[in-house]
Amino acid sequence: xxxxxTLTILFLAFSFFNILGQDRINREKLNFxxxxxxxxxxxxxxxxETQGEWIDYDxxxxxDKSYKDKYPSxxxxxxxxxxxxxxxxxxxxxxxxxxxxxxxxxxEKWCGQYKYPSIREDWGCFKVTYGLIYTESEYIKLSNFENxxxxxxxxxxxxxxxxxxxxxxxxxxxIYNELNNYMGRNYGGFLFPIRKTADGIIRFNLPDISSLAxxxxxxxxxxxxxxxSFSELIIN
Numbered sequence: 001x002x003x004x005x006t007l008t009i010l011f012l013a014f015s016f017f018n019i020l021g022q023d024r025i026n027r028e029k030l031n032f033x034x035x036x037x038x039x040x041x042x043x044x045x046x047x048x049e050t051q052g053e054w055i056d057y058d059x060x061x062x063x064d065k066s067y068k069d070k071y072p073s074x075x076x077x078x079x080x081x082x083x084x085x086x087x088x089x090x091x092x093x094x095x096x097x098x099x100x101x102x103x104x105x106x107x108e109k110w111c112g113q114y115k116y117p118s119i120r121e122d123w124g125c126f127k128v129t130y131g132l133i134y135t136e137s138e139y140i141k142l143s144n145f146e147n148x149x150x151x152x153x154x155x156x157x158x159x160x161x162x163x164x165x166x167x168x169x170x171x172x173x174x175i176y177n178e179l180n181n182y183m184g185r186n187y188g189g190f191l192f193p194i195r196k197t198a199d200g201i202i203r204f205n206l207p208d209i210s211s212l213a214x215x216x217x218x219x220x221x222x223x224x225x226x227x228x229s230f231s232e233l234i235i236n
Contacts, residue, residue, distance in 0.1 A: 033096055035105070036235060039230065046061045047221065061217065062086075080110040092106070104133055104175065105134065107130040127166065130156055146196070148193070149193075155181065191207060201225070202225050209220040
């Protein structure tokens with residue numbers, strides 16, 4: 001057999017067995033390193049044009065006054081799951097990925113759907129958790145803004161449905177994949193708009209995952225909370 005051919009066959013055989021012998025190495029697993037804090041209550045305000053009144057509810061923005069006088073028993077998960085602007089809890093956590101720190105705003109809310117949508121019967125409520133991802137330089141803007149700030153995320157993930165609850169390990173896997181997908185890209189980001197009144201009260205709207213071009217109208221609706229409570233989300 002030709003010497004060069006023999007050497008080539010031996011080299012290929014060695015390479016093949018070397019590949020087969022390589023160790024199986026799992027990828028990096030993310031963990032939440034620090035819990036900054038959380039908010040579980042804020043007053044949602046919305047202006048009702050017809051009645052000329054501001055309507056308020058806990059943790060949900062709605063200008064429908066009927067939940068106050070006609071159907072007060074429906075307040076809570078049932079009402080909130082019918083209205084997009086609601087939350088159960090806002091919480092900030094940090095992670096480290098490839099030696100870079102990111103901050104995750106976990107935004108838990110009520111959603112719902114009909115079991116039989118064609119006849120609009122059997123409404124069911126369930127929780128959905130969003131994870132808005134921010135760079136450290138972006139999120140730290142909360143620590144020193146004066147009148148207003150619009151935080152821009154670099155990506156987001158979500159988990160939760162009528163058939164699936166929140167599971168932290170899976171949620172972190174989703175964040176890992178999202179960071180890899182958006183690493184170094186500038187796609188605008190979903191806004192988390194926050195305003196401070198002259199007397200120090202904080203007003204904010206939740207990030208609208210349905211639109212990058214969302215126009216937040218603080219003249220008509222917002223959540224309101226005192227600065228001390230809101231500071232739970234701020235990096236110290």
